[in-house]
Amino acid sequence: MPVRHVLILGGTTEARRLAERLAAGQPAGAPPLRVTSSLAGRVAEPRLPAGEVRIGGFGGPSGLAAWLREQHVDALIDATHPFAGTISRNAAEAAAEVHVPLLALRRPSWVPVSGDRWHPVDSLAEAADALPGLGRRVFLTTGRQGLAAFAHLDGHYFLARSVDAPEAPMPPHTEVLLDRGPFTLDGERAVCREHRIDVLVTKDSGGAATAPKLTAARELGLPVVIVRRPELPRGVPATPDVPGALAWLAGLAP
Incomplete structure (x- = not known):
């Protein structure tokens, strides 16, 4: 049949x-x-x-x-x-x-290329642990349900991007950016520069819609904490x- x-x-x-x-x-x-x-x-x-x-x-x-x-x-x-x-x-x-x-x-999955400064981790908790040695102004693109893992980091600034508004708990110094992909390279460059981002945290989602942030990070020399997919x-x-x-x-x- x-x-x-x-x-x-x-x-x-x-x-x-x-x-x-x-x-x-x-x-x-x-x-x-x-x-x-x-x-x-x-x-x-x-x-x-x-x-x-x-x-x-x-x-x-x-x-x-x-x-x-x-x-x-x-x-x-x-x-x-x-x-x-x-x-x-x-x-x-x-x-x-x-x-x-x-x-x-x-x-x-995304694949690193020459110039990338990737720091692969296995969980959001490991991503939070990696941040103190990498940067203080964080572009967090792990979705609205992932902020709790970073809530204890009171010495960092977080720009958290998600489609819908996240809920508590979240880091005390968090600015929320509501937006939905696909994103452009020019737009990602502008976001990183405007907010003086010095480290990017993301999940290995793959695909082209959200990949420009990785190119922007490479161009700006930013470290990227990337969570491996299950x-x-x-x-x-x-x-x-x-x-x-x-x-x-x-x-x-x-």
Whole structure:
């Protein structure tokens, strides 16, 4: 039986592009394809993809497994943010329970080039520990839910950029910059110069939309504390792009 219902766990640029391609790419005479995108609901005004959209959690792996059964999902694609580790683990457990094929769609990691001053760490807590020796004016681009890890650093200034306003706890000397990518190189240069930034903290999200900050840091000679992304659950196949996901789906149908 061909694939008739695809669930995309998304919110990323790649997830929206995949939903758009699937919604628009059905050949004449083919059985109708149902495309559902699931968003976590952490952003107040998300960019909605093509097709059906559901917002909110499933209630852990058992809740997701029940939804896959009830909605007769034939294929599950985890196109969440590279740091959405809990969702990815839930997807792996649920897919295994109900025997639904699962693919992870993950943009490639960033790779340092000549001139970069990267300091890789494994967590936000390690990033906070690294700051005292690197700089005092921090451009923090780890999202609104990551500020608590830096709340004890009262000797630093933080420029925290996020889509929605962060909540306490946060460092005492924090200025919030509400903005959404994609960002330009000129814009990132201006932000760093205007706020006299001397160290950048980011996650290895990958992709082009937020990469200009790394180029700006390189040009300005700034150290970059970069949090490594978590590994995918064992045994889950992955593709780096939308064409790879489309090819995987095509291979599921006879």
